[in-house]
Amino acid sequence: MNRALSKRLIYYVSKTFPFRLMRQLSNHNLILPFYHLVTDAPSPLVKHLYPVSNVGQFIKDLDFLQHNFDSASFDEVLDFAGSKSYTGKPKFFLSFDDGFSECFNVILPILKERKLPAAFFINPAFVGNRQLSHRQKVSLIIEHILSNGNGKWIEEAETLLGVKFKRQVDLIKVIKNFTIADTTAIDELAVVFNVDFNTALQKYKPYMDVSQLRMLQDAGYIIGSHSYDHPEFNLLSEDEMKDQINRSFEFLERELDVKVRIFSFPFHDIGVPLSFFYLLQNDAGVRASFGTSGIKSDNAPGHIHRIPMELKGFKGAESIIRSEYFYYLGKALAGKNLVQRR
Numbered sequence: 001m002n003r004a005l006s007k008r009l010i011y012y013v014s015k016t017f018p019f020r021l022m023r024q025l026s027n028h029n030l031i032l033p034f035y036h037l038v039t040d041a042p043s044p045l046v047k048h049l050y051p052v053s054n055v056g057q058f059i060k061d062l063d064f065l066q067h068n069f070d071s072a073s074f075d076e077v078l079d080f081a082g083s084k085s086y087t088g089k090p091k092f093f094l095s096f097d098d099g100f101s102e103c104f105n106v107i108l109p110i111l112k113e114r115k116l117p118a119a120f121f122i123n124p125a126f127v128g129n130r131q132l133s134h135r136q137k138v139s140l141i142i143e144h145i146l147s148n149g150n151g152k153w154i155e156e157a158e159t160l161l162g163v164k165f166k167r168q169v170d171l172i173k174v175i176k177n178f179t180i181a182d183t184t185a186i187d188e189l190a191v192v193f194n195v196d197f198n199t200a201l202q203k204y205k206p207y208m209d210v211s212q213l214r215m216l217q218d219a220g221y222i223i224g225s226h227s228y229d230h231p232e233f234n235l236l237s238e239d240e241m242k243d244q245i246n247r248s249f250e251f252l253e254r255e256l257d258v259k260v261r262i263f264s265f266p267f268h269d270i271g272v273p274l275s276f277f278y279l280l281q282n283d284a285g286v287r288a289s290f291g292t293s294g295i296k297s298d299n300a301p302g303h304i305h306r307i308p309m310e311l312k313g314f315k316g317a318e319s320i321i322r323s324e325y326f327y328y329l330g331k332a333l334a335g336k337n338l339v340q341r342r
Helices: 003-014 019-026 055-068 074-083 102-114 134-147 151-161 168-176 180-192 197-204 210-218 238-256 274-282 317-333
Strands: 033-035 094-097 118-122 222-225 261-264 286-291 303-305
Touching (some): 019 055, 033 055, 074 286, 118 261, 134 168, 222 238
Parallel strands (some): 261 286
């Protein structure tokens, strides 16, 4: 049974338990929900990657969070990352990954209206719509296949990838699993399917530019690093990881005069060695780093985990956060609620 399915089942079981009791038993009173974007009309650049929250759902999520938690300050999050301990009343702190334009156009006005603090983690390679992430390319190719199915193209993809596909869905499954290591194959498939990434970049303009990021800062919001160009860190050498960190913070400090260094891992931090977290703290001066494993403890210094709010099979904050608490408590009974890195 995969993790997403098990969590959905856990949610239905958890509904028999009072939410406040689960929160108290977990001893995790500071939670960190995160999103990528909020929109009523997901573009082909994201619609095949993860469920996207619409505006109505996002507002319901915030209603749930503000009913059950107070908002945490950025300093409280930094203190939590440093001490790995929080004993105050229940609080939450929002963050948003990838620097999509919807963060400025859709999310910012809602946060300002509710007076909610947040952090936005960006990839300098994409700021100002200079290029697409490999994952946005993947989503665009899948959209093209679904909209313009062509048997000849499928045959050419088979030749290119060296794989036989019985059905179109099998090809899509392979493409959906592509990583940054498959960038060459992604670009070659785009030629096969006649997908023009530059045209899509100009049409959709998916990312914020520097002026918008500065306006976020002027409104009191925090800007952090999400790596330079969004690779899967478990596929990188430690030197390559370090390069991603250095290049991203060089941009943040040059263009945005960022003073406090915080970093969120793109995708996940699975397989990242403990030595890299010491490098983040001691060499790169990162005050806090963020993973994506939900409500979970971690032995890496300065590293805390966020709750993904775009999960297939879930609809809204109540179901996601309730299942996270129940899942954490179950793992605690088995002594498996701590990420032990070496």
